[in-house]
Amino acid sequence: MSGQHIFLELILMPLLAFMIGLFLVLMMRKVRARIERRVGPPFLQPLWDIIKLYVKKMQISHGVIHDLGIIMLLGGYITAEVFLPVPGMSGFTSQGDIITLIYLMMVPSLGLALGVGQCANPNGSIGISRALTAMLAYDIPFIVVIAGACLYYGTTDLTEIIALQKSQQWGLLSMPILALAGLIAIHAMLGKEPFEIYVAPAEIATGPMVEMSGKYLGSLFVMQCLQIYTITVLYTSLFLGGGYTWFDFIPKLFLVALLPVMITVIFPRYKTDDVLRWLWKWPTGLALLGLAIVVLQG
């Protein structure tokens, strides 16, 4: 691979991720609006939101770490995109496997946490405390799912996992229980109801976002796009055979994102304790069952 090619991918992959992420966000907002019998935002609304926030006049910084946290958050996701294979581009996937990817995905959380911490607002800190607790909750089933999938494929290299699925069958078919558990886990990961205790607008003034104004919030919006993209791509690569071309890849992403959104609206919010208990009980149980099946088959 030539250096030029690599450089191109380095720019292109995050950019594509951002764009697809924008559409995923749009879709989520639209679907949600439709279920709530609203019209929903126009086509470019997510982008306009971000631009609006960036050009706002009032940009309050609470200190260097506040800025650094935001940069870390963006940087973490941009890095993660380069390690996620998409049709036609595999970036650095061969140099860092799925374990690396999972841990790269924790870097933005840490960045956010640092930035919010510097703001010194107790609501923000409470939000982070809840977010990290939620991370502990959903990562356990998620890790079991990853372990099961890696065990089944016998590799932790994402490109190989995709290639294996293409040559045999999709993970969804070979490991249905794990796929289901994974779906629940990514639902929690996306922070949608009923797992959105850490933003809880009425209670802690949307938690981590409480001191975020202007482009700080705008960057969080960017992060949201990248986050949805990353999670859906990861799930698609693990269970839906990745993408043959962009034309089947993008619908898969939308499908994966659609499922949580379809059901999220009908839920109220779980307490932190209940998030933990529920996620450690059902998806974890399912995932362990799926893992047991994988181990017994293997």
Next chain:
Amino acid sequence: MSVLDLDHVFFLLIVNIGIAVLWGNRPFVGKILTLLYILEGLSILTSYHVLLSGAVLSSSLTFTVMQQTVQWQLGVSGGFFALITFMAAGLATWFSSGVWARSYAPIRLLHSYMALNVAAMLLLLASNDFLGLFIAWELVSLVSFLIIAINGGRSAKAAYSYILYAFLGAMAILLALIIIWNATNSFSYVEVRHHWSTMSVNRQLIVVLLLITGFGIKMAILPFHRWQAPAYAYVPAPVAAFLGAISSRMGLFALFIVLLQVVGIDVIQTLWLPFEIINMQTFLLWLAALTLIIPTFIALRQTDARLLLAWHGIGQGGFMLLGILSANALGTAGGIMHVFNHASYQAALFFAVFSVSYRTGTADLDRLGGLVTRMPISFTVMLVGIIGLAGLPPMNGFVSKWLIYKALLDEGMPLLFLAAVIGTLGTILSVYKLIHNTFLGQLRLEHENIKEVPWSMSIPMMILASIVFITGYFPGLLLESIAAMQSTLGISVVDYHLGGVNTGKGNLNMIVVVSTMLMAIGMGALIFFVLGNPRKQVTQWDNYAGGHFLTSDMRYQYSHNFYPGLMRVISPLYRNTIFWLESAIVSTVQFMAHISYALFMQANYLLYLILLVVISLLWVLAV
């Protein structure tokens, strides 16, 4: 360089001890000692290529007893650990060499004990058979006791409980050695390995368990974990950093040598616990996993930064053991690498925490906050340290943990992998609390005029932080020695390059990962700083409070019981079983002691004795 390179090091160590004992109170001595430690490290480093080729550095220190020749020579494993020891000791002494020394009265004791510790550890690392190992082991225990007890009071109490545990461990090791001696008539590693199978399976099992207990106590594996955190927390800064970095890893070193070189992982894999319930290796792996998880979640509950770090030290020890016992090239490499990595970030973290308590007078996480603007260097060091401890890229902790995760997945142990990740997640929660409660959040009014610590303290911290980053960037630097270690021990060797490892089924190249991260963070910075309107910085106390008027003397820092939801769920799991067990044992011993004493103090003892004799005489006559 001559063959007896190790003699130079021993000589330097003796000089070191001498200087520390004689002139430890003088202001310049800390710097001289630092230089000496560096010199010792360098003298090993200059002949490191010899070690890498599989040769040893021998010393003239030797004696023969019971037909056993005990001699001290440093192999590559010992050399690797010795370098970590010198790094930790040198930087710790540097830290204490300047202004800090003025705030600490028994500085001479500190320097002397530190030098003694390093010397004893080197003896341990250079030991070459069970007898030498045991002698050095006891010396290490004693000098650790000295250095732990240095502050008196709480730390003396902790040292006392340490030495009891250490003796329990020493006795277990001694018993194992005696059983081994009985079967093989030798203390030498080679002979023991050769004649290992002459022992019955039960004996083998007992010996392995005893060795695990004995050496494991030093690294505080479950259920012997209770002594370590208070012992490592209530000591002065350089001591805490030194102990946290390397001291308890001596147990790991001994286990590494004994289990992998002498017993052999293949033997451990074929040993079964009674009734064939569980394989020895699996048992030990789960022990390691519990040692990872339980102390980590105990750390999560701490409100004292020092205790928090000390508990994490125990947990990370479990990580290392998990790697070493995985019987996988990647796993052993990860386990050993984690020793170095842990030493570097743990020392950095202790330095950062103690810098804060040096300036503010407390390490209580409920009484700090917002110090990032006042102590930016300490904050940066702590940030690097916690990223390393939590095992996130780009720091070195990630690499070793990745190797261990990968090994566990490759060996088909998904549940252990899950356990390892749970440990990591707990660590992330806990270290965020650490940095948030110390450096982020609201600055307390009384800390308004706090300054950064002086250079003599911040330079060692920064050196450590850069080591954490550099070895994360180029893990091949460490993997080279680890591969040499693996080949001398005769176990499978990791396929490494400067940036990481190739396994064929998922690779890691940290050079790429870290470079990408740096570039991505650059991109993020570009997006953030260039796009949009310029930002305006407000003061640290300018805050939104939902309609209330906030003043700086109002405390609104969210710090105590940082994870209430989580604690509500998992607090029933903290049962203090071991604490209960420990006090039960203490009470039993006291009860027995009282009974024994009372027996001797009987006024009519003689009468009872005569009665007893008369009765037995009658019985004899009757028979």
Next chain:
Amino acid sequence: MQDSLILLVVLPLLLAFLLPVIARYLGNLSGLTGSLLLLFNILLLANAWNSVGYSPKVILLGGFAAPLGIVFYIDKLNMLFAILTTIIALLLWPCRTHNTDVREYVLWLLLLAGCYGVILSGDLFNIYVFYELLAVASYGLVTLPATGASYIAGFRYLMISALGSAFALLGIALIYSFTGSVNIAHLAQIIPDHLHHIWGYSAALLLIIGFGVKAELFPVNFWVAEVYSHADKRVTALLAGVVSKIAVLIILRFIILLFPWQDIFNFLLLLGIIGVIVGEFAAFYAQDLLRLLAFSSIAQSGLVIIAFACATEAGIMAGIALAIHHLLLKPALFLLASHCDRSINDLAGLAKSSPWASALFVILALSLLGVPPLPGFWAKLLLLQSLMAEQYLLLLVLVLLATIVEAAYLFRLFMLFYQRQEMPEQKRITIQGQELYPVITLSGILLLGLFFLPLFMDSLREIAMQTSNIEAYINTVLGKVQHIGEGNI
């Protein structure tokens, strides 16, 4: 040449009788005569050591051959103990303390004569006689401080010793009534095979318990704490260091030569391990330093007895090593502790007032604990090896666990010593002056001995070999031809 060794016993006795007269003319200098005597004894022994060589020798007293005549048996083990006794006695000799009563010298000399006699004698009755001599002298020495507590301790000691003597005498009587002999070599031919029944066992138990009183054997050792904490510290040191080891030596001879039965070994192992456990536990509870040391001494004697009760060459070697170690070490510890006859809590911060003494105490106590590379470790290692060789795993574990208890109280003590807490002036304890010389000599011997460890191990093995060689003992004493009275039963 070896015949001159009789002088070992004779000279102290003679001097003991003459001393009151000498004291009239020389006054305080009369103590020096005792020192000179001991020096002479050392020379005598050193001279004889070379000539003993590899084969043991026998001295016939009065010209009658054994088994009728009285014999002194001389082998390396006896010589070793005689030498060590002399050295310790010389170091502890009371003449350096001011205004010593002449009666004290006399008692010391009698005690020493008893010690030599017990060590060298080759027949049961003489052993008993010298043992009584030793016992009577020690009653007097124990009560020398003339305090109420020392009288009470002395009385307890007297009572239990009297019981022990009665037992021993009873045992000897039993044996004599069955065999018609008291010569050990002669008995060694008869008892193991012909007295292997309840009366033989009874005699064995009576003898072991009887001599066990001085050996600090478990059920008959309750005098130890009181006596050691209230008697003069030099006397304590001598009793704890030397006399107890001599009594153990006698028991060793008995079980090797006379009663080599597994039941007896097991019985001794049981008593030994109970002694170790009870001793360590009691020491853990003890609130003053002297009692603590006394209880630890009980435990150490238990260890020696366990080692001997293995009755193998390795066991004997281990036992001798432990005995020598304790014999050199305990006197030093008792002397160091001699000013500390109060609660151990008063010792807080001792290291500040007497740093060298406390450092020495710590090093010696670590050796007691068996911390490598101090000499105690090697002795303990030998013990553990011999236990393992006999597959006494349970015993092994108990010994090791007892060591942890020992570590618990010793380290508690160390921490008190080094506590950084100022004691009020009047409570401050210092160790100085005359105690330090013997202590330094003893610990010097111990620590320097470490450099000759391999050499020492070899000679120990040799001694153990010689000791466990029953044939050699019998042949040496009786000559190859004499098997008189074998058919007496």
